[in-house]
Amino acid sequence: MDEKHVVVTGGAGFLGSHLCERLLQQGHQVTCLDNFLTGSPGNVAHLLDDPAFTCTRTDLTEFVHVPGPVDLVLHFASPASPIDYLRLPIQTLKVGAIGTWHALGLAKEKGARILLASTSEVYGDPQVHPQPESYWGHVNPIGPRGVYDEAKRYAEALTTAYRTSEGLDTAIVRIFNTYGPRMRPSDGRAIPTFIRQALAGEPLTVAGDGSQTRSVCHVDDTVSGILGLAFSTHPGPVNIGNPDERSVLRIAEDVVAATGSRSAIEFIDRPVDDPAVRRPDTTLAEQLLGWKPQVDWEEGLRSTVAWFREALDPERPAALQ
Numbered sequence: 001m002d003e004k005h006v007v008v009t010g011g012a013g014f015l016g017s018h019l020c021e022r023l024l025q026q027g028h029q030v031t032c033l034d035n036f037l038t039g040s041p042g043n044v045a046h047l048l049d050d051p052a053f054t055c056t057r058t059d060l061t062e063f064v065h066v067p068g069p070v071d072l073v074l075h076f077a078s079p080a081s082p083i084d085y086l087r088l089p090i091q092t093l094k095v096g097a098i099g100t101w102h103a104l105g106l107a108k109e110k111g112a113r114i115l116l117a118s119t120s121e122v123y124g125d126p127q128v129h130p131q132p133e134s135y136w137g138h139v140n141p142i143g144p145r146g147v148y149d150e151a152k153r154y155a156e157a158l159t160t161a162y163r164t165s166e167g168l169d170t171a172i173v174r175i176f177n178t179y180g181p182r183m184r185p186s187d188g189r190a191i192p193t194f195i196r197q198a199l200a201g202e203p204l205t206v207a208g209d210g211s212q213t214r215s216v217c218h219v220d221d222t223v224s225g226i227l228g229l230a231f232s233t234h235p236g237p238v239n240i241g242n243p244d245e246r247s248v249l250r251i252a253e254d255v256v257a258a259t260g261s262r263s264a265i266e267f268i269d270r271p272v273d274d275p276a277v278r279r280p281d282t283t284l285a286e287q288l289l290g291w292k293p294q295v296d297w298e299e300g301l302r303s304t305v306a307w308f309r310e311a312l313d314p315e316r317p318a319a320l321q
């Protein structure tokens with residue numbers, strides 16, 4: 001693959017930092033733009049010695065400037081976990097709208113391809129299961145999750161408008177729940193919450209009766225799928241996620257087993273508009289990109305637990321700065 005200059009917005013976040021790392025491993029030049037709203041410089045600290053890597057504090061909703069030619073923009077800047085977007089509703093809508101507009105403007109100025117990180121949340125609480133890309137979704141625009149879901153739906157519409165009216169080379173990836181190292185232990189998503197609780201010997205708090213389902217994909221697989229689409233010519237939208245669906249209760253039980261914890265399971269109220277089921281139809285990703293998740297759940301969970309164990313070690317607080 002030819003060496004490219006890739007701009008990753010939100011590159012100091014969970015997914016963004018893994019993308020920067022993989023792109024550098026593949027020999028590309030990488031510019032990370034991030035305002036560290038929900039990400040952290042610590043996530044990319046290990047990359048700073050690489051001369052092919054630059055990280056600049058930039059708020060995408062204010063302006064964006066990158067010197068020199070750019071081949072590809074990966075637009076990942078946005079609060080992503082429910083705890084973050086409920087705490088930052090206006091910032092979430094602004095980065096989805098104005099931030100996406102600026103990212104598209106950068107791609108247009110540079111003649112670059114741009115990939116928008118969209119989400120399975122555009123399907124809302126789905127009435128079609130599993131969800132193919134052709135499904136229009138079931139979203140409550142004025143519900144608490146609406147700020148994230150509608151920001152991403154707007155971002156998809158804006159990206160599509162630039163493609164059809166400006167001829168911009170665009171791609172949309174709809175990412176389903178992803179887990180792995182560098183998730184924040186307190187970001188409110190089920191897997192880091194369960195691992196943190198299990199390692200602390202606290203009860204694992206399962207929402208509702210735990211029968212609602214999630215399909216979780218290891219970050220190594222998600223990154224391979226995203227880059228597969230980014231370096232193709234397909235516009236998408238393409239679902240990237242693991243169709244291996246399990247109940248939230250089963251995920252909690254697996255975390256207890258993987259950590260060797262004696263924690264009990266405690267049932268708490270379900271959040272408003274929490275989707276009952278979620279599973280990607282990945283036929284398109286398989287057909288277009290030859291992509292399928294490879295990481296086995298037990299193995300992925302084991303290595304994620306190992307990372308959290310180290311990151312939460314009070315002797316090594318720097319890991320989570």
Ligand code: NAD
Binds near residue numbers: 010011012033035099
């Ligand atoms: P994250 O919060 O770890 O990363 C988001 C990054 O964007 C952070 O580093 C944050 O500081 C940065 N950011 C936010 N607002 C910004 C702004 N105005 N200007 C510049 N930077 C800004 O979240 P993540 O889980 O890595 O998600 C990254 C992207 O992938 C998001 O767009 C999210 O919607 C999408 N996504 C993630 C998942 C998942 O399972 N993690 C699933 C679906 C979609």
